[in-house]
Amino acid sequence: MIILAEAATGGSSAALVSFLVYVLVVFVIAFVAGRVGRGKPFVGEYYLGGRNFGMWAFALTYAATLASGGSFMGFPALIYTHGWSLAWWICGYMVVPVVAMGLFAKRLNQIGRIAGAITIPELLRKRFSSNPVGNTATLLLLFFMFFYLLAQFKAGAMIMQTLFEEVQIYEQVVSAVEGVTRNIFWVNQADPHYLVCLGVFGIAVIAYTAYGGFRAVVWTDILQGLVMVIGVLILLGMTLSLVGGLDRATGKLAKQIPPEYARVRFDAGEEVEAGKLKKGDWIRSMEGEILCLDGKPGRPPEGDQLEVEVLVITFDEHKAQLAGKVSSEVTGSLIDGSRKPYRTGAGEAGIYLSPHGPSPDGAQGFLPVMLALSFFAFWNFSGAGQPSYMVRQMAFRDTVVLRRSILFVAIFFTLIYLPLVIIFTSARIILPGMEVEADRIMPEMARVVTERAGIPWLAGILVAAPFAAIMSSVDSFLLLVSSGVVRDVYQQKAKGEVSERTIARLSRLTTVGVGVLAVIFALNPPKLLQTLIVFASGGLGATFLAPVVLALYWKRMTAPAAVAGMICGGLVMLGFYFIGLVHFGEFKEFNWLSVHPFIWASLVNFIVVIWVSLKGREPERGLVEKYFGT
Amino acid sequence: MRSEEDRNKRLGESFRQSSRETVVIVIGWLVFLVWTATVCSLGWDGENEKEVVTVMGLPRWVFFGVVLPWIAACGFTFWFTMFFMEDTDLDPDRSEEEEEAQTGAEQPES
Numbered sequence: 001m002i003i004l005a006e007a008a009t010g011g012s013s014a015a016l017v018s019f020l021v022y023v024l025v026v027f028v029i030a031f032v033a034g035r036v037g038r039g040k041p042f043v044g045e046y047y048l049g050g051r052n053f054g055m056w057a058f059a060l061t062y063a064a065t066l067a068s069g070g071s072f073m074g075f076p077a078l079i080y081t082h083g084w085s086l087a088w089w090i091c092g093y094m095v096v097p098v099v100a101m102g103l104f105a106k107r108l109n110q111i112g113r114i115a116g117a118i119t120i121p122e123l124l125r126k127r128f129s130s131n132p133v134g135n136t137a138t139l140l141l142l143f144f145m146f147f148y149l150l151a152q153f154k155a156g157a158m159i160m161q162t163l164f165e166e167v168q169i170y171e172q173v174v175s176a177v178e179g180v181t182r183n184i185f186w187v188n189q190a191d192p193h194y195l196v197c198l199g200v201f202g203i204a205v206i207a208y209t210a211y212g213g214f215r216a217v218v219w220t221d222i223l224q225g226l227v228m229v230i231g232v233l234i235l236l237g238m239t240l241s242l243v244g245g246l247d248r249a250t251g252k253l254a255k256q257i258p259p260e261y262a263r264v265r266f267d268a269g270e271e272v273e274a275g276k277l278k279k280g281d282w283i284r285s286m287e288g289e290i291l292c293l294d295g296k297p298g299r300p301p302e303g304d305q306l307e308v309e310v311l312v313i314t315f316d317e318h319k320a321q322l323a324g325k326v327s328s329e330v331t332g333s334l335i336d337g338s339r340k341p342y343r344t345g346a347g348e349a350g351i352y353l354s355p356h357g358p359s360p361d362g363a364q365g366f367l368p369v370m371l372a373l374s375f376f377a378f379w380n381f382s383g384a385g386q387p388s389y390m391v392r393q394m395a396f397r398d399t400v401v402l403r404r405s406i407l408f409v410a411i412f413f414t415l416i417y418l419p420l421v422i423i424f425t426s427a428r429i430i431l432p433g434m435e436v437e438a439d440r441i442m443p444e445m446a447r448v449v450t451e452r453a454g455i456p457w458l459a460g461i462l463v464a465a466p467f468a469a470i471m472s473s474v475d476s477f478l479l480l481v482s483s484g485v486v487r488d489v490y491q492q493k494a495k496g497e498v499s500e501r502t503i504a505r506l507s508r509l510t511t512v513g514v515g516v517l518a519v520i521f522a523l524n525p526p527k528l529l530q531t532l533i534v535f536a537s538g539g540l541g542a543t544f545l546a547p548v549v550l551a552l553y554w555k556r557m558t559a560p561a562a563v564a565g566m567i568c569g570g571l572v573m574l575g576f577y578f579i580g581l582v583h584f585g586e587f588k589e590f591n592w593l594s595v596h597p598f599i600w601a602s603l604v605n606f607i608v609v610i611w612v613s614l615k616g617r618e619p620e621r622g623l624v625e626k627y628f629g630t
Numbered sequence: 631m632r633s634e635e636d637r638n639k640r641l642g643e644s645f646r647q648s649s650r651e652t653v654v655i656v657i658g659w660l661v662f663l664v665w666t667a668t669v670c671s672l673g674w675d676g677e678n679e680k681e682v683v684t685v686m687g688l689p690r691w692v693f694f695g696v697v698l699p700w701i702a703a704c705g706f707t708f709w710f711t712m713f714f715m716e717d718t719d720l721d722p723d724r725s726e727e728e729e730e731a732q733t734g735a736e737q738p739e740s
Contacts, residue, residue: 084689084692087692087696088666088670088695088696091666091670091695091696091699091700092663094662094699094700094703094704095658095659095662095703095706095707097707098655098658098703098706098707098710098711099655099658099659102651102652102655102710102711102715103652103655106648106651106718106720107645107648109720110641110644110718110720110721110722113720113721113723114721114722114723245687246686246687246688247684247687249687250682250684250687250688250689251682251684254682350682353682353689355670355671355691355695369667369671372667372670372671373663373667376662376663376666376667377663380659398717398720399715399716399717399718399720400717402715403711403712403715403717404711406707406710406711407707407708407711407712410703410704410707410708411704414700414704418696418697418700553648553649553652625638628641628642628645629637629638629639629640629641629642629643629644629645629722630635630638630639630641630642
């Protein structure tokens, strides 16, 4: 970090300096939080901050954790690719605070206090006085949460890549790392640029989370939450100024038509130059089309010439905008019959303004009605069913804090999600042809709008917004997984009294261990960030929503029903992704009847819990009175 | 010290209030689901590039099907949190002495 900062102060990147200052502030906050927590009972403090958080802490940690890397990387990429349809896709967030927090927070906090529970598996274990319930919850939580961590680490590393691009010392470090890792299995499959950024990001987040625990996570979330809102609003203002206002942007977007995909072959004479090309490079075809490479050219199994998948620009205004980017040295020939227009919206002006949006492979567009309805439920109830958000609902001080926080988070989401849709539909006008690298649109927009406004240092602050979102999610999930291991596995199995010191050491070691393991797996993560995030959050919601909501509100629910519901919910979710893998040949959900798998899995979970409970013996009267009163 | 009976009675009342709030939340969620789905799915029919109608620079279906219900949802959240949701004792097992000590002392904002 220090070396990079020195390089940046040498004049290579003002944005990098402002970004590093931000990261430094996060570290100072985490350090102070760690000092404040000293001398207090370790477990309650490290994992739940002493259950005494006020409105700013509770509201901002909840909002910042919910607005994860997906909101600032995957979501902008989708807006860019599918236009205004994403306004409908995301609009469930209008009631997320009142549904997700209002539905659970009061009862969760109350039952958590009565049970003396620190984690969600522990809460379920004590609510039903059953170890199998706690163990099942722990296993499923660790499984799905790990995928979430992978996605967040990938997002963090990708943002850093954009920031560090062309910084001299960074390129030198990358070369050195490439030399060292060239022969290391698994590690050598990752792009060295990504590898370096993943390492820096991983060390930073793991260090402050392991040191400061929940209080550090919450305090840094406050800063990160504020940075997110301010960053988005500044970016909105600058973007609208650049495109000449919202009316003009909408008018221009109405004229756009989607690009096409195709394959290009390079002639023998051009193979050497073509071998140097990489994903995102621009070339011109022999036929005069402007093309963006969707990968590195390679030899197909049954061919002897280099080929690659490309994006073909079809909109005339974009062709004129992109002409300057095209490499004049290399040309390729479009392979006959390889051109694939979008299945919905090809050649159709106005499609980016439609509620269903263009789609390369969907017959009903990107967002059929049933899928839109599914997502309205998904954001609210999958969010409500996430253990990482539930655990925050066990940490606020009283119901006055809760009521004010719900309102605060509602305003927070309004100021983030609607502006994001405006910003990234406008991005299609400012930065055309980024479909092949859509996950990079947020940092690219930050860089371009600040450069054109003559204030490049501001890009560091704007990029800090998604980075803040990712950090606040990673640290929370890291702690959640660590608490699952220490509290729900180790402390349950340990015989006799375990000292506070041992628990403290073990908790920090587990946080570091889980983080390192996630970084190793994140070296070669799946291609699409949003797919991973939706899988993990959907899986957690499908597993925990029904058992937790019924455990809080239904006296008749039993322990075997909780176990059966969690297993069935998790398995149904996995099943739909497995069908997707077989059907599409890639890791993707299968939306049966255009309904998201989370909905099917949650339905099955609810039915199983209710059916098994009614078939079994009634719960003990003492247990019911303890948690429901009379 | 509070009696067990008193503790259970207070907890029972708090549980019933939480249940009532849950019902209102689910009804609210359904209203906004129907509103957005109806306007967004029906509001586009027949429009094309030349007929795109905007309201404050936004496509018409976005304004009436997303922005307007979003503002209304903020209003609903305000009403629910400030006027409908009731404050509850979150720790029924806390003794009266602890409660007095807690409410009597000034609360630090964490």
